[in-house]
Amino acid sequence: SKQAVAAAAIASTILGNPLQLGTSSTSLTVAAFRPPSQQLHHRSYASTILKSSAVSESPSVSTDKGDDDDDGSSNTNKSNEAWWKNFQLKDSTLAPSVINDFPILSTSFDADGKIISPSSEDDDDDGKQTKKRLVYLDSAATSQKPNAVTSALTAYYEHANSNVHRGAHALSREATEQYESARDKVASFINANSRNEIVFTSGATEAINLVATALSQTCGTPPKNARELYLTEGDEIIITESEHHSNIVPWQMVVERTGAVLKYVPACAETGGFDLEAFTELITPQTKFVSVQHVSNVLGSINPVDEIVEIVRSKAAPGAKIMLDACQSVPHMGVDVQKLNVDFIAASGHKMCGPTGIGFLWGKESVLNSLPPYKGGGEMIDEVYMDHSTYAPAPARFEAGTPAIAQAIGLGAAIEYLNKIGMERIHDYEVELADYLRRRLEDVKGVTVLGPPVGTERAALCAFVTDAVHPSDLGTFLDVEGVAIRAGHHCCQPLHRALGYSHSARASLYFYNTKEDVDDFIAVLEDTLKFFGSLGGDAIEEADSDDTFVPLF
Numbered sequence: 001s002k003q004a005v006a007a008a009a010i011a012s013t014i015l016g017n018p019l020q021l022g023t024s025s026t027s028l029t030v031a032a033f034r035p036p037s038q039q040l041h042h043r044s045y046a047s048t049i050l051k052s053s054a055v056s057e058s059p060s061v062s063t064d065k066g067d068d069d070d071d072g073s074s075n076t077n078k079s080n081e082a083w084w085k086n087f088q089l090k091d092s093t094l095a096p097s098v099i100n101d102f103p104i105l106s107t108s109f110d111a112d113g114k115i116i117s118p119s120s121e122d123d124d125d126d127g128k129q130t131k132k133r134l135v136y137l138d139s140a141a142t143s144q145k146p147n148a149v150t151s152a153l154t155a156y157y158e159h160a161n162s163n164v165h166r167g168a169h170a171l172s173r174e175a176t177e178q179y180e181s182a183r184d185k186v187a188s189f190i191n192a193n194s195r196n197e198i199v200f201t202s203g204a205t206e207a208i209n210l211v212a213t214a215l216s217q218t219c220g221t222p223p224k225n226a227r228e229l230y231l232t233e234g235d236e237i238i239i240t241e242s243e244h245h246s247n248i249v250p251w252q253m254v255v256e257r258t259g260a261v262l263k264y265v266p267a268c269a270e271t272g273g274f275d276l277e278a279f280t281e282l283i284t285p286q287t288k289f290v291s292v293q294h295v296s297n298v299l300g301s302i303n304p305v306d307e308i309v310e311i312v313r314s315k316a317a318p319g320a321k322i323m324l325d326a327c328q329s330v331p332h333m334g335v336d337v338q339k340l341n342v343d344f345i346a347a348s349g350h351k352m353c354g355p356t357g358i359g360f361l362w363g364k365e366s367v368l369n370s371l372p373p374y375k376g377g378g379e380m381i382d383e384v385y386m387d388h389s390t391y392a393p394a395p396a397r398f399e400a401g402t403p404a405i406a407q408a409i410g411l412g413a414a415i416e417y418l419n420k421i422g423m424e425r426i427h428d429y430e431v432e433l434a435d436y437l438r439r440r441l442e443d444v445k446g447v448t449v450l451g452p453p454v455g456t457e458r459a460a461l462c463a464f465v466t467d468a469v470h471p472s473d474l475g476t477f478l479d480v481e482g483v484a485i486r487a488g489h490h491c492c493q494p495l496h497r498a499l500g501y502s503h504s505a506r507a508s509l510y511f512y513n514t515k516e517d518v519d520d521f522i523a524v525l526e527d528t529l530k531f532f533g534s535l536g537g538d539a540i541e542e543a544d545s546d547d548t549f550v551p552l553f
Contacts, residue, residue, distance in 0.1 A: 084440060087515070091429045095514040098421065101146040102512055107134040113480035132482035135517045140297055140328060140461045140508030141486050142350045145414075149353055152413035156406050164405055165379065179405050182412030183395070186360055189415045190345070191336040197368065199361040199395040200408050204327045205246040207346035207361035208291070210398060211323060212250035214371040215289070220258035229321070229370045233259030235288040240265040240274070241498050242296050245491040247325045251291065260288075267498040272299045272451035280311055287316035294335075294345075295328035298492045298504065299451035300434070300458035302329075309341050321367065327351055328459055331418075331510070333427040343367050349407065354414035358407035361398070368394035375400040426511045430460040433509055433518070437462055440522045441507075446529055450504060461508035463490065468532040471505040474525075481524045 099105055108116045109132045116131065136144060156178065162171035164179045180195075187195045201207045217223075220232040231237070237251050241264050255262045263282050268275045274292075283290075290312050295302050305324065312322055323344040329335055330345075331352035337345060344367070349358040363371075373380055373391050377400035382390040391397045418426065438458065441449050446467040452458050466474065475487035486506045489496045496502060507521060 084436075084443075084519070087436065089429070089432055089436070089515055091425065091432070092515070094421070094425065094429050095512050098146070098512050101148065101417075102144045103147070104144050105134060105136060105512060108132060109134070109482045113482070133520075135483045135520050137507040137509065137513070137517065137521055138484045138486050139510035139513075140351070140506065142356065143331065143353050143510055144512065145355070145410075146353055146417050148417045149355065149410050149413045153355060153406050153410045156409050161406075163402055175405060178409045178412075179403070182408040182415075185412040185415045186362075189335075189419070190330065190362060191338050192362055193338060194365050196394055197337075197362050197365050199363070199368070199398045200403055201346075201359045201361055201398075202357055202404065203350070203359035204325060204346040204348040205359075207344075207359055208246055208323070208325065209250045210361055210374045211344055211346075211363075211371070212254050214374055216254040216257040216260075217372050220260070223372065225372075227370055228372050229367070231258045231260045231288060234286060235260040235317075236282075236284060236286045237262050238265070238279070238282055238287055238290045238292075239263075240279075240292050241267040242299060242301075242492065242495045243291075243293055244297055244325060244327070245493070247291055247293065248494065261286075265292075267299075267495050269499050272296075272301050272453075272456075274301065274303045274308070276304065276307055276311070279308065280315070283311055283315040285315075285317050287312070287320055289321050289323070290316070291323040291325070293325045293328070295326075295332075295459045296451070296495075297328050297461070298463045298490050298495055298506070300461045300463070301452050302457065302459060305340055305342070328461075332430055332460060334423040337362055349411040349414065352411075352414055353417055354411035355407040358404050358411050360411075363394070365394060368398070371398075373397050373400070377401045379403075421511065429511055430509060431457060433513060433515070434458055434460040434462070436515065437507065437509065437518050440518055444522065444526060444529070446533075447525075450499060450501075460510065460513075461506060463504040463506040465501050465504050466529060468529050471503045474505050474528060477528045477531075478521070478524055481528075483521050483524050485521070 110116055111130045111132075113132075156175070160171060160174040160178060162169070162175040164172065164176040166172070167176075183195050183198045183200070186192075186198045192198060199207070199210070201210060215229060215231045218230050220230075222232075223230055231254060235258070237254065237260055239247060239251055239262065243264075251262055254260060265275055265279045265282060290308070292303060292308065294305065309322060312320055321344065322342040323346065324340065324342050326335060326345040326347045328351070330347040335345070344361060344363045346361055347359055349360070350356040371394075375398075376389075379402075380392055380397045380400040382392050435454075435458075437460075438449060438454055441447055441462055441464055442454055448465050450463045450465070465471065469477070471487035475485055478485055486508070488503055490504070490506060496504065509517075
């Protein structure tokens, strides 16, 4: 019950955090441009229940459905809800046309929030069992997989399982053909100039680490091969405060190894956008590498890549390289690497309907061949002698050992699936659905949405905080009702600190989500906030700091 979950949440806050993690840090050369006028606000989630019960007084919070039938007592609610009740998506047929391709989206839950297995659905006490449908709003963490992808994985293992490249038999040839065909599909999907520009990795994290490690292998000293790219003491690396940890930590490691300088563009709390003025101030003739998100996984903002590239090409060191973390863009919009004119992009397969454990690095072929190998082993060599080895050109030089064959084939199947729908159609649908989600959240009293304001194009996600409940507790309550969102810092601790919050909740959409998904989410959210507001301020004493919070699970 909600009361039981609330009691557990309160207890976790009172008990505090029994786990104290040790810390280890190395002093790095880090600099940031921060406008003097920028003032940060800070909110402490010291306790789940705040002393104010203002949420329950909000006219936009849902009341019992029976109240809507009263004689005018809910006129304020009716007027607030009128716009969305009559709202219709322009492409309302997209999600219903694909929903059956994703069996997991038909998952249902019992009254306690436990998954009802298909075998037990017919045995529900003569239909008395309360069922709740899954509302999956966590696609920014990982997307669901269509039948086309899971079938491709099964077909590979049942009919073509073999190692690639090195076998002369029929199974090996078939596996190799399917694996390399997936590379062609990725290259075409992002309009790469050559299939040799696609390096399969375990995901975007490995793709970024591949580049960062390759550039710092010599620990700042000139490499034996004068044509190899490297970073050395005093070279500047530019990132932003809004980055995912996978685009921060690898560059901190580079700084430790090479003596390079890491600089960052501060997050813009006021607009949720990219601060081009601050970025321009940071770029100097010593700037050798820039690595930024294409789309923020917290703010939902879309960075101005054209302007970023123009500034780097005109002000940075000659030959400075630019990388885009494209995890939140490649699945949701058409991405043309030739038009972007960057040097690298990193993307994850599991966020674009593909399997986990597969992603890719795209890099200009000449640039890839100027990097030393990332790992050593089979496949990546040209010739091996006892005193030295020579290396294959890209992409082989970065794919040591047996690759993730099935996963790559599954990624190829995912791309085929997305192409059949059309990336332009997916993008247009998500833009409208994201705007609808943003506007619905704007109407919920006590909710603050992070990122760009209403009316600004954003990615299909909204991270938000509430006055009444910690994001982790909120996620637990919503889960009991069948609504899956994400709660935490979303691997963006520096960004959350800059915004003045320790955690946030995030609802993220994909093309298989519907208006009804958003409406059901908002209804459960409003009910949950109303419930917490009704507890009042005497439920627990406020704890001393947010560090005492213990998530339920």
